[in-house]
Amino acid sequence: MELPITGTCQCGEVSYAISADPMITIACHCQDCQKLSASAFSLTIVIAADSFELKSGELKVFERPTDAGGTAACYFCPTCGNRLYHVNPENPCIYRLKPGGLDDTSQIQPQAHVWTSRAQSWVKLPDDLPVFETQPDLNEFFASQQVD
Numbered sequence: 611m612e613l614p615i616t617g618t619c620q621c622g623e624v625s626y627a628i629s630a631d632p633m634i635t636i637a638c639h640c641q642d643c644q645k646l647s648a649s650a651f652s653l654t655i656v657i658a659a660d661s662f663e664l665k666s667g668e669l670k671v672f673e674r675p676t677d678a679g680g681t682a683a684c685y686f687c688p689t690c691g692n693r694l695y696h697v698n699p700e701n702p703c704i705y706r707l708k709p710g711g712l713d714d715t716s717q718i719q720p721q722a723h724v725w726t727s728r729a730q731s732w733v734k735l736p737d738d739l740p741v742f743e744t745q746p747d748l749n750e751f752f753a754s755q756q757v758d
């Protein structure tokens with residue numbers, strides 16, 4: 611992706627820039643992602659926390675348990691409610707950013723689909739991408755993909 615990657619929330623009060631390439635782009639079909647996207651799945655780009663810079667606006671946060679048994683701190687714009695990113699408080703150096711707010715979404719292409727056991731029955735999963743019925747161990751996944 612061309613750097614920096616920039617984006618805003620839906621109302622525009624929150625803007626941000628990402629200074630390093632995302633590690634991976636994932637489509638998640640879990641029930642929480644269906645709720646947050648108000649759709650069939652949500653997209654996540656995994657980025658290094660120190661590559662993220664908040665340019666304007668303020669974020670609010672709530673915490674919820676994840677299907678995988680951890681905690682997600684969910685950051686959102688308090689004005690429009692748009693979700694910006696999730697952080698596991700036990701692994702704060704990684705942000706899971708919701709890339710629908712990027713200024714240029716044309717470069718977002720899922721590299722894996724997760725929680726496909728919860729996918730809507732009409733979703734056609736690609737047969738040329740890794741697909742996981744639940745949450746994969748991302749470290750193992752990165753090793754197998756040689757994502758650098």
Ligand SMILES: [Zn+2]
Nearest residue numbers: 619621687690
């Ligand atoms: Zn907003």
Ligand SMILES: [Zn+2]
Nearest residue numbers: 638639640643
């Ligand atoms: Zn999910």
